[in-house]
Amino acid sequence: MIYRSKAPLRIGLAGGGTDVSPYSDEYGGAILNATVSLSAHASIEPLQENTIIVEALDRKEEERYDWAPALPINGKLDLLKGVYNRIHAMYGLPLTGFRLSTFVDAPAGSGLGTSSTLVVAILGAFVELLKLPLGDYDIAHLAYQIEREDLQLAGGKQDQYAATFGGVNFMEFYGDDKVIVNPLRIRPEYLHELGNNLVLYFTATSRESAHIIKEQVKNVNNKDEKSIKAMHQLKEQAKMMKEALLKGRLNEIGEILDFGFEQKRRIAHNISNETIELIYTAAKKSGATGGKISGAGGGGFMIFYCPGNTRYAVIETLNTFGGEIKNYTFTKYGLTTWTIS
Known part of the structure; x- marks a missing residue:
């Protein structure tokens, strides 16, 4: 079996930067963005051996580890390993080896939300594998926590929600990680x-x-x-x-x-x-x-x-x-x- 997912990249149309703490916490932020037909892709293939393989196919990078409850965060494919570490810490699974493969339709650092969208896609593959009862807000917030808290990567909140919800959205950001996604019904x-x-x-x-x-x-x-x-x-x-x-x-x-x-x-x-x-x-x-x-x-x-x-x-x-x-x-x-x- 192979468990797959994809999440769309986004174009930010207005309000960029107001989703970043502490501005959004103190003053409230507002963003308007739209997802496009460029995606981050992830797949998980269980293995018959106790080996964890993480690979970014678009960047031709691969890391192999003996199965462990947490993989080292060392600057090599940390987004992939960070999602696994959080999922295992929260749910205790998977307990066997697997291959996690990713591909993104735009280069990192391109300004279309590639990193956050990739985290959402990887989470989606684990949700599919483990049949986790997570809704859209849950997945987006978990992706935000993995990037900003676990991996200590600077950034805002809009990308995780855009990738999870899709479409054209007006998003509001407040303190205590409160986010409201308003889908727009545009003719x-x-x-x-x-x-x-x-x-x-x-x-x-x-x-x-x-x-x-x-x-x-x-x-x-x-x-x-x-x-x-x-x-x-x-x-x-x-x-x-x-x-x-x-x-x-x-x-x-x-x-x-x-x-x-x-x-x-x-x-x-x-x-x-x-x-x-x-x-x-x-x-x-x-x-x-x-x-x-x-x-x-x-x-x-x-x-x-x-x-x-x-x-x-x-x-x-x-x-x-x-x-x-x-x-x-x-x-x-x-x-x-x-x-x-």
């Missing part, structure tokens, strides 16, 4: 137009988001007025984006993205850089009305809103920077699990 023609006009561009660079997020956290702890005010504005941006999408005011999307990108630059250093600014300026000159860096910033994917038929001129311009246009569609479904014999 199909609005969503089709959004997908047609929103260009996803990989800058051909990845980045370590932890450094940017740690500075953001430091600025909130130090009551940095400029940074906190910008985050308040990003929270408002999420509300603006929700209203524009629900009411079909798609002509406002670019300006809302542009407003958010201006605020995002004020949260921490290194969110943008000279290359990103050159790309952003060129895309706007070619017809985009706004855009943003996906994720914490510093590199990875960017998105641009291109109304009318301007996407083609914008794509032609973006191709001159040596990156890659990534085709995608929006998806309705979140974490999916199944078993094959």
